[in-house]
Each structure stands twice: as structure tokens, then as C-alpha cells.
Amino acid sequence: VVGGIGYGAYDIYTKRHPIEQKPFDPTKRTVVILGSGWGAVSFLKSINTDDYNVVVVSPRNYFLFTPLLPSCTVGTIELRSIMEPLRFITRHKSRNVKFYESECTDIDPESKTISITDVSDIKGAVSNTTIPYDYLVMAVGADNQTFGMAGVREYACFLKEIWDAQKIRTRLMDCVESAGFASQTPEEVDRLLHMVVVGGGPTGVEYAAELHDFLKDDLEVWYPELADKFRITLVEALPNVLPMFSSQLIxxxxxxxxxxxxxxxxxxxVKQVGDKEIKVMDANKELVSIPYGLLVWATGNCPRPLTRKLMARIKEAQTSPRGLLVDDYMRVAGAPDMYAIGDCTFSKYAPTAQVATQQGLYLASVFEHLARIEEGQNKKITPFEYSHQGSLAYIGSDKAIADLPFLNGNVSIGGVATYVFWRSVYISNMFSFRNRFLVVGDWMKSKVFGRDVSR
Ligand code: FAD
Ligand code: NAD
Structure with a gap:
């Protein structure tokens, strides 16, 4: 408790009084990190800035704690509570870390330069430029998989970024208010209040669970005339949801x-996506229409355009269409002095925050070793080894499931106690005391006052 209070007080003090940092040193090598997500931030937090100049390039000037994003779509947690400004994160570094809020649009492994574009709406005189690197760390994550299906990007909502959660929230309330509009037809009421989630992986399941809680705890109370009309449908191509969990938990x-x-x-x-209905091939191989009000699309990941562009440049070494191939030291095959971590890579592990974090931490230790080797010390770099800490998911009505490694085996648990465990794991995994404080406050607020039903 004393340690926790001490850490909290230090966190608050340094947020208000950032420490003085050393400037860039032209004699040191420059590491450019692409991204500000799980992989990038765990690497950034651990890299020793006494050894390197560090530059971060990302279109987001904050870190996003994705595991709690589904809770933000219904207002159990506020969006800002799971965002951490990048400058808060870099304030502890001994040397100033340069941050450019921009998108990397191209990488030239031969000249060791990257092209970046300012993504802000208000642009200065220069909005495109090129910057050099000595080492490049790709941690740009992945894009939403649409299988190139027409209509998905136009009519469905994804659930990956802050703006996705905002969009879902607004569309949901629009559906509810339109269903309550004067003289609305019964068929339209049924359609508008039908929420369809595509993809029975953890994202789709957790979203459906949060949506259920919101409907039961709040919307049915504030819209009693619509209470018996709300419907949630989860569409999954495989024979069951959550294939990565044990059959008992499924x-x-x-x-x-x-x-x-x-x-x-x-x-x-799902075979076709229209503005008001989807067409699915059902279990009997028949094409069936499903009208919807809100459509959430959670069918997994695919490489981002930047990753694909890089793979095309070094195609002799990059033979997988599913992501960057890296070796056991996180080195990108076919590109010298380039490393990749997290969802932009194709590896034997699932694309999770857990994997990205461990890879980021590992890579920082590789850079530490490289710096010592350059100084003449005899250091051996060992390959990356992933240590699986288990899988967790929220399934609604204050219940969660967990598959946890235990004594060379696995324990599967589910229920209300697991939900308490789920909450404590996520709280302890948050990067800052500030985020923990805000999230716990949001949980208490939504329990006491209910969730906000305003648009
Ligand atoms: P990201 O965290 O996605 O970060 C990518 C970064 O790159 C972002 O900052 C992005 O803005 C930036 N970027 C994108 N394009 C460019 C560009 N061109 N130039 C520069 N920067 C760029 N995993 C778990 O282990 N446990 C969970 O409970 C869990 N829950 C999840 C819930 C949801 C709703 C989602 C969507 C995912 C969840 N995941 C979970 C998966 C986890 O979020 C990802 O595996 C993790 O974010 C991957 O980290 P990353 O650093 O590779 O990518
Ligand atoms: P996913 O790849 O895990 O699941 C996508 C699902 O969509 C699959 O089951 C697939 O069969 C289904 N699907 C694909 N096309 C379809 C179609 N046309 N019609 C119907 N179903 C279709 O994707 P995700 O849930 O977005 O998760 C992405 C990654 O993030 C995964 O690695 C996951 O483990 C991780 N994640 C973890 C958590 C957690 O640990 N709680 C939460 C969210 C995400």
C-alpha cells in the first residue's frame, strides 16, 4: 500500500514537473520507432536513452489501452481514461525523445530513410518530409480485415481505435432514437434495434457482452417502450466462438x-454487406438476409498498407502475405538494421497485446546489448522466447472467462470471481497510475449513476 501511494504521488508530481532531459547527441545512433501502441510503448519505456537518440512517429499522440476499448463503446469507461499521452510516457527518459504526430508513408531500407506526412487537420508550411534512421523499429500494428468485401468500410463499424468506439456509440444511440421516432413502422423498429456483430473472436464476443449489459442495465430502463425489441446477433463462420479458448469455456x-x-x-x-442488411451463408448453405441497425465488424487483422509496401520492396525475403517475417531477434528478413514487433509481424503467436509487450521489452534488451557490444564488452544476445500468461475475456453480466497456464497444464475458470480477477489484471497492466485512477473512477461512476444514454 505504501509503495502504491508513493508511486502514485511520484507519478502525479512528475506529470506536473517533467524532469530536465539531455538533448539529442549527434555521436549516438538514432532509433526511429513507428507506432505508439503496445509494442512501441513497451520498447520505448525500456530503451536506454543514454545509449541512443530516439524518435517516435505515429499518427496517434497517445497510447491506447485496447483491452478496455469495448467498455468505452457503451460508456462503462470514458475514452480518455484508457488513453495516455505519449509525452507523459517519455517524460521519464534521460534524453529528450522526439515525437512526430504523423504517418509513415514509405520506408527506403537502402537509403535508411522514412517518408512521413503530418496527419493533423491544421497543417504548417511543411507537411511531408523524410527522416533518416540508424535503426528502425516497425510497430505499426495491423489493419481491420475486410476480405475486400464491398460495403464493409462504408456501412460497418470496426473496433480498434478510439474513433471506432465513438462511432459505435453514436450509431447505437441514433438507432435507438430513430426507433422511438413518431409513427415509426414496426419493421423499421425491429431493424433499427437489431445489433449485429460479425466475428466471434474475442473482440466480437467482448463487444456483444458490453452491449448486452448496456441494453439490460440502462437502455431498457430509459426506453421501456422499446425494451422487448432490442436484439443482439453474433455471426461466426466457424463452428464455435472463441476458438483460442478451451472447449469448456467456449x-x-x-x-x-x-x-x-x-x-x-x-x-x-457474411457474404454481402448493404446499408441496412447483410447477406449470410447459413449453416445449411442457404443465402439469408439479416436486417440490422448497427453492424460491428470484428473479423481479425490484415497487414497495413505501409507494411504491404515494405514487404513488396523486399519481396525475396518477405514471402508471407500475412505480415512481416522476422527472425528470433525481431530482425526483419531482407532489411538491415530494421526490427519489427507486434501485430505487423507474422509469427507463430496470436496477435495480442501480451505478445507485442513481451517483444517490445525483449527488443529493448537487444539494443542494450548492442550498445554494450559496441563499447567492446562481450555480450551474447539470446533469442526471443514468448511466455504465455493466459487468455482472458469478458462475456457479460459481470462474468469473465480465463484460460491460465498452471503447472505445465492449463486451468479454465469462468464466472463472477473471474470477472473480479479480469478487472484486477487489466488495472495492474495499465501503464500509469493516472489511467488506473480514472478507470476505477469510471467503474464506480457507472455502478452508482448508471451509464450515460446521451448521444
Ligand atoms: P497497436 O497497439 O495497434 O499499435 C499500432 C500503432 O502504430 C498505433 O499507435 C498506430 O497509430 C500506429 N501506426 C499505424 N500506422 C502507422 C504508420 N503508417 N506510421 C506510423 N505509425 C503508425 N490483446 C491482449 O493481449 N489482451 C486483450 O485483452 C486484448 N484486447 C483487445 C481488445 C480490442 C478491442 C482490440 C482491438 C484488441 C485487443 N487485443 C488484446 C489485441 C491488442 O490490442 C493488439 O495485439 C496490440 O494492440 C498489438 O500491438 P501493436 O503495438 O502491434 O499495435
Ligand atoms: P479474430 O481473428 O480472433 O476473430 C475473428 C473471427 O471472425 C474468427 O473467428 C473468424 O472465423 C470470424 N470471421 C471471419 N470472417 C468472417 C465472416 N465473413 N463471417 C463471419 N465470421 C467471420 O479477431 P479479433 O477478435 O478481432 O481479435 C484480433 C486479435 O486480438 C486476436 O489475436 C485476439 O486474440 C486479440 N484480442 C484479444 C482479446 C482478449 O484477449 N480478451 C480481446 C480482443 C482481441
């Missing part, structure tokens, strides 16, 4: 969803 999730009246359509694949 069953538990599916039965919890049944109790919560979330319809799960397995062996059902």
Missing part, C-alpha cells in the same frame, strides 16, 4: 450468451 460462453438472449449464429459466413 460452452460456458455460448450458454451465458443464450441466457442473455444474444443469438449466436455459428457456421454462418
Amino acid at each position: 460452452q460456458y460462453t455460448e450458454s451465458t450468451f443464450k441466457q442473455n438472449k444474444i443469438e449466436v449464429l455459428t457456421k454462418t459466413m
